[in-house]
Amino acid sequence: MFDLITAIDLNSFFVSYFGDNAWMPQKLLVATWETIYMVAISTFLSYIFGLVLGIILVITSKNHISENKSVNSVLGSIVNATRSIPFIIFLILVIPLTRILVGTSIGTVASIVPLTLAAIPFVARLVEASLKEIEWGLVEAALSMGANTWEIITKVLLPEAKPSILLGVAITTINLIGYSAMAGIVGGGGLGTLAYYYGFQRYQYSIMWITVIVLIIMVQAIQMIGDRLANQASNKGR
Amino acid sequence: MIEISNLTKIYKTPSHDVLALDKVSLKVNKGEIFGIIGLSGAGKSTLIRCINMLEKPTEGSIIVDGQVITALDKNELRGSRQKIGMIFQQFNLLSSRNVFDNIMFPLEISKVPVNEAKKRVSELLEIVGLTDKALVYPDQLSGGQKQRVGIARALANRPKLLLSDEATSALDPQTTKSILRLLKDINARLNLTILLITHDMNVIKQVCDRVAVIDNSRIVEVGDVLKIFSNPGTPTSRSFINSIVKQEIPEELLQNNGRGQLIRVSFIGDSAGEPIISSMIKVFDVKANIIYGNIDRVKDTPFGNLVLELTGADADIKEAIKFLHEQGLEIEVLHNV
Ligand SMILES: Nc1ncnc2c1ncn2[C@@H]1O[C@H](COP(=O)(O)OP(=O)(O)OP(=O)(O)O)[C@@H](O)[C@H]1O
Ligand SMILES: [Mg+2]
Numbered sequence: 317m318f319d320l321i322t323a324i325d326l327n328s329f330f331v332s333y334f335g336d337n338a339w340m341p342q343k344l345l346v347a348t349w350e351t352i353y354m355v356a357i358s359t360f361l362s363y364i365f366g367l368v369l370g371i372i373l374v375i376t377s378k379n380h381i382s383e384n385k386s387v388n389s390v391l392g393s394i395v396n397a398t399r400s401i402p403f404i405i406f407l408i409l410v411i412p413l414t415r416i417l418v419g420t421s422i423g424t425v426a427s428i429v430p431l432t433l434a435a436i437p438f439v440a441r442l443v444e445a446s447l448k449e450i451e452w453g454l455v456e457a458a459l460s461m462g463a464n465t466w467e468i469i470t471k472v473l474l475p476e477a478k479p480s481i482l483l484g485v486a487i488t489t490i491n492l493i494g495y496s497a498m499a500g501i502v503g504g505g506g507l508g509t510l511a512y513y514y515g516f517q518r519y520q521y522s523i524m525w526i527t528v529i530v531l532i533i534m535v536q537a538i539q540m541i542g543d544r545l546a547n548q549a550s551n552k553g554r
Numbered sequence: 555m556i557e558i559s560n561l562t563k564i565y566k567t568p569s570h571d572v573l574a575l576d577k578v579s580l581k582v583n584k585g586e587i588f589g590i591i592g593l594s595g596a597g598k599s600t601l602i603r604c605i606n607m608l609e610k611p612t613e614g615s616i617i618v619d620g621q622v623i624t625a626l627d628k629n630e631l632r633g634s635r636q637k638i639g640m641i642f643q644q645f646n647l648l649s650s651r652n653v654f655d656n657i658m659f660p661l662e663i664s665k666v667p668v669n670e671a672k673k674r675v676s677e678l679l680e681i682v683g684l685t686d687k688a689l690v691y692p693d694q695l696s697g698g699q700k701q702r703v704g705i706a707r708a709l710a711n712r713p714k715l716l717l718s719d720e721a722t723s724a725l726d727p728q729t730t731k732s733i734l735r736l737l738k739d740i741n742a743r744l745n746l747t748i749l750l751i752t753h754d755m756n757v758i759k760q761v762c763d764r765v766a767v768i769d770n771s772r773i774v775e776v777g778d779v780l781k782i783f784s785n786p787g788t789p790t791s792r793s794f795i796n797s798i799v800k801q802e803i804p805e806e807l808l809q810n811n812g813r814g815q816l817i818r819v820s821f822i823g824d825s826a827g828e829p830i831i832s833s834m835i836k837v838f839d840v841k842a843n844i845i846y847g848n849i850d851r852v853k854d855t856p857f858g859n860l861v862l863e864l865t866g867a868d869a870d871i872k873e874a875i876k877f878l879h880e881q882g883l884e885i886e887v888l889h890n891v
Contacts, residue, residue, distance in 0.1 A: 457646035460606050461660040461711075462635035471659065475650035550649075 340523070343510060348530055350424045351506035354499075355492045358431035362488065365432075366439025367481075369395070371469055373440060374447040381455065381465050395437040403495050406434050407502055427504035431492055438491065442484035446477040479550035486542025490535050497531065507531060555715060555747040556582040556605060561614035563600050574600040576771040577614070582749055582764075587741050589762035589779070590751040591794055597771045598751040602717050605749065606638045607631055619714050636664045639708030643720035645700040647692040653703050654679070654688040660710040678706040682736065698729035705736060709744075716740075718750035722757060730754075734761045755798045759783070759852050767791045783852050784820045784884050798850075814843065814863035815871050816888040819878060821858050830881045831862070838874040840866035861888070 369391065375381050376388040401409065407430045411421045414429040450473060458472045474481070500508015507527045515524025563575040574597045582588045592598045603609040605616055607623060616623045621634060647656050657678055661671035679685045682702040692700055701721060708716055718737070722730040738761050741748050752758065758765050758779060765782055767775040769790040775782060786792040819831070835842055846861040864871045878885050 451644070451646070453642060453644050453646040454648060456608055457640070457642060458659075458663075459608060460635055460638070460640040460717075461663050461707075462632040463663045464632060467663055471662070472648065476648060478650065 344523075344526060344530070347505070347507045347510040347527070348534075351493065351496055351500075351508075351534070354424050354427050354431065354496050354504070354506055355489060358428045358435060358492055358496075359485065359489045361428070361432040362435035362439045362492075363485065365436045367443055369436065369440035370443025370447065371473070373444045374473070375465065375469070381459070381468055395440050398434070398437040399441070403430075403434050403498055406430055407499060422503040424505035427496060427499040427506070430499060431495055434495060435488055435492055439484070439488055442488065443477075443481060446480035446484055447473050449480060450476045479546040482546040482549060483542055486538050486546075489538050489542075493531060493534055493538075555584040555586075555619055556580070556749065557617040558601075558605075559615050561601070561604060561616065562612050563597070563604060563609060564612045573771055575604070575611075578768075578771075578773050580766055580773060580776065582747060584747055585741070585745050586763040587738070587748045587750065587761050589758040589765040590749070590768055591753065591755060591758055591765060592751075592768035593753060593790075596768045598753075598768055599719055601768065602719050602749065602751050605715075605717060606635050606640060636660070636711045637713050638715045638717060639711070639713040640717040640719070641701065641704045641708050641721045643723045645692070645697075645704045645724075647700055647703055647707075649692055652689050652691050653684060653695070656692065656703055657706045657710055660707055664711050666711075674710060675706075678709055681709070681740070682706045696729070697725050698733060701725065701729075701733050702736065705733075705740070709740065709746075712744075714747060716746055716748045718748065720752060721750065723752065723754070727756075730757070731760070737761060755794045758794075759798065759850070761853065763853070767794065780822055780852050780855060780857065783857055784822050814841075814865040816845070817862050817864060817875060817878075818886040818888055819860045819862060820884040820886075822852075822855060822884075830878065830883060831860070834874050834877055838866070838877065839870045840864050840874045 373388065373391055373395070376384040376391075378385075378388075398406075410430045410433055413433075414421045414426050417429055418426045420426050454472055454476060455468055458468050463471070496504065496506055497508030497511070498504075500506045500510070501512045503509065507530060511524045511527040514520040515527070558578060558580040561575050561578040561580075562573075565572040565574055578597075578601060590598055590601060600609055604611045605618065605623070607626075611624055614624070618634070618638065623631070623634060626634060648659065651659065654675055657675045658671055661674060666674065675688075676685070679688055682705055684699060684702050684706070687695065687699060687703075692703065695703065704721070716737075721737075722733050725733060734757060737748060737750075740746055741761075748761075750757070750762070762779050764777065765779050766773050767782070767788065767790050769788070774788045775786070775791050777787075782791055783795055786795050821830075831842060834840070841864070843863040843865070844860060845863050847859065849856055849858040851857065864874060866874075875885055875887070
């Protein structure tokens with residue numbers, strides 16, 4: 317639907333996006349699905365990059381297995397810089413990049429670009445924190461057995477940090493739901509767009525409340541699943 | 555098996571440098587259980603961690619089984635480490651793996667084929683007596699059981715040397731005993747050299763053949779455990795021995811004591827001291843009053859300590875002491891009243 321629009325003419329976008337005749341529950345369903353889709357894909361993509369980045373941040377840190385001061389401080393600064401940009405500004409900043417990658421800056425697929433980019437440094441820091449919680453003795457034990465860097469990452473760091481990383485996934489997903497609603501306001505699709513268009517622009521507050529309720533349910537569900545998976549991972553055999 | 559020469563380790567911290575090891579030289583023979591004892595901060599952990607290069611020495615060289623460990627590149631070092639087992643105070647088991655897979659871990663690293671590795675793990679489980687716990691996760695094990703897993707894991711690649719960094723310090727005395735017994739058993743069965751560090755003289759007493767006393771980054775005394783027990787050469791050694799064999803005589807005893815000459819008699823082995831002392835009383839005109847006594851075992855040898863108050867003429871007491879000396883007892887004159 318969004319490929320029809322090339323200019324950022326939000327108002328006409330909203331109209332053509334929802335049409336005026338579609339049945340509201342159906343609109344809600346579509347918007348919910350779009351949010352899930354957007355958030356799931358950007359969570360997934362941000363973890364592909366964020367996990368790698370987080371691992372590099374940890375192993376290149378001082379006294380760790382691949383200590384490298386320059387790599388660590390360069391990556392650290394990039395991560396900090398990206399994290400300090402408010403998402404709403406970030407959304408606008410990456411529009412040119414989104415256009416190059418997706419061909420448009422409006423719609424669900426286009427939203428995945430800023431969502432993923434904003435989440436990567438966040439994920440990197442979460443992963444870093446999870447990996448740093450692991451007792452150094454475990455790494456030393458592996459070193460004393462002759463393990464190499466790759467083995468330490470895949471056999472010690474990641475498996476040991478799994479429960480904590482899973483909790484991080486839940487946090488990231490929930491954050492991205494929030495961000496996706498923000499993206500929705502500037503034409504990102506999903507529940508954010510729905511709430512903004514009907515709730516804010518047309519004063520249909522009931523729609524806004526319904527989207528809020530859907531969002532609450534989503535967040536609760538994700539936290540519950542995250543907790544459960546993390547618990548399962550840390551209490552094996554019980 | 556291990557030859558350490560002039561090992562120096564300096565930790566560089568932002569504020570100042572810490573000299574943790576100062577020109578330490580030490581030889582550990584093949585097949586022996588060698589203990590290193592020292593107070594907290596003496597440099598024990600630093601020393602043992604230099605042997606598998608977990609800590610990079612600032613200076614000096616270490617040879618393990620003919621290989622100059624300190625001169626290896628990263629790859630070679632990984633290979634050598636597979637042949638040096640290590641156990642830790644905090645066990646350091648992977649909580650994400652059950653007992654079986656924890657012991658499997660070093661075999662994965664050394665790329666032992668899976669079938670062979672599984673067989674090896676079962677063997678090891680049997681050696682450490684945990685066959686029934688194979689599928690249990692570490693957080694469901696007691697400290698002693700965890701250390702058994704640690705030992706099994708350290709033995710997986712059939713090392714020639716086992717390093718133990720305070721392996722029993724987190725365990726109660728009973729469990730410590732059983733772990734030490736296991737180490738002794740492995741040492742005898744596999745002719746495995748064991749280097750252990752501890753701050754507990756009981757550990758040294760129970761298993762070690764030889765001991766080095768480390769104090770303030772330096773080795774101050776090395777020798778046979780029995781010899782150091784009967785004749786500690788430095789104040790540090792003495793205080794360690796005193797920590798388990800009460801050699802200090804309680805102050806009240808010294809005060810109540812009126813006339814005599816206090817001596818300490820130490821004896822090792824089956825030449826138990828008492829028959830000699832009774833013959834001394836018979837031969838010389840002195841009276842012996844036992845003020846304090848204790849008999850202990852060092853490794854498997856009885857080791858005793860008596861504090862006697864000798865009364866009589868000065869000349870007779872002198873003669874009596876000389877006699878005890880001649881009988882091969884270690885005598886120390888404690889107090890002249
Ligand atoms: N990574 C480090 N950085 C700086 N100083 C260190 C480091 N590790 C140890 N030290 C210092 O080196 C000295 C020796 O420490 P080491 O851990 O070898 O002692 P230890 O004999 O094992 O003591 P403990 O019985 O408490 O374990 C101590 O003064 C300690 O503070
Ligand atoms: Mg220590």
